[in-house]
Amino acid sequence: MKITKPKFRVSEKDRSPPDISVGNGNYELKGRIWLEGSSGTFLGYGRVVLLERIKKYGSISKAARSMGMSYRHAWELVDSINRNAKSPLVITSIGGKGGGGAQVTREGERAIEFFWRLYSKFETFLKEEMKSLDF
Numbered sequence: 001m002k003i004t005k006p007k008f009r010v011s012e013k014d015r016s017p018p019d020i021s022v023g024n025g026n027y028e029l030k031g032r033i034w035l036e037g038s039s040g041t042f043l044g045y046g047r048v049v050l051l052e053r054i055k056k057y058g059s060i061s062k063a064a065r066s067m068g069m070s071y072r073h074a075w076e077l078v079d080s081i082n083r084n085a086k087s088p089l090v091i092t093s094i095g096g097k098g099g100g101g102a103q104v105t106r107e108g109e110r111a112i113e114f115f116w117r118l119y120s121k122f123e124t125f126l127k128e129e130m131k132s133l134d135f
Contacts, residue, residue, distance in 0.1 A: 019045040019119070022126045029130045033122045035115075037084025047077055048115045054078070054090055055104040055112075063102075078102070085111070 018030035034044030041047070046067075053063035064074035082088045089108030093100050104112070 020123050020126055022123075022130045024130055024133065027130075027133060029126050029133070031122060031126050033119060039083055040080060042081065042084035043111060043115050045119070047081055048112055050074060050077055051081070051089065051104055051108055051112055054102050055109070058101045058103065060090075060092065060102045 019032045020030065022029045032045070034047075035042045050063055050067065050069075053066050054060055057063050057066065060074050060078060061071045064071050067074075078090050078092075082090060085107065087107050088105055089111055090102055090104055092102045
């Protein structure tokens with residue numbers, strides 16, 4: 001009987017740098033954490049940073065620019081976040097005489113806080129596991 005290994009396909013997330021990297025001189029333990037929604041990624045490190053920048057600048061385009069990201073990509077991420085959320089995390093207003101803008105909602109602020117708490121716990125977990133690495 002021939003044993004075949006399943007083919008492993010590398011995803012974009014596998015090629016991306018880790019959100020967290022903990023080393024001990026010999027090894028590095030790397031990790032990435034994100035929340036999935038019904039239609040894909042809901043929140044992850046980059047998306048939360050984008051939400052924070054939108055909150056800071058009051059604009060998706062300024063937030064995108066500050067991250068070296070295209071407006072279109074930032075808009076697609078915000079749209080994806082809002083589609084996966086129970087209620088919008090970002091609301092926008094159309095430009096015009098007074099200019100448009102974007103605002104992170106209270107739910108968006110709660111999501112940011114939740115993610116950073118989760119991220120901190122994940123980082124602590126990786127550090128503890130690295131301490132127990134003995135081979």
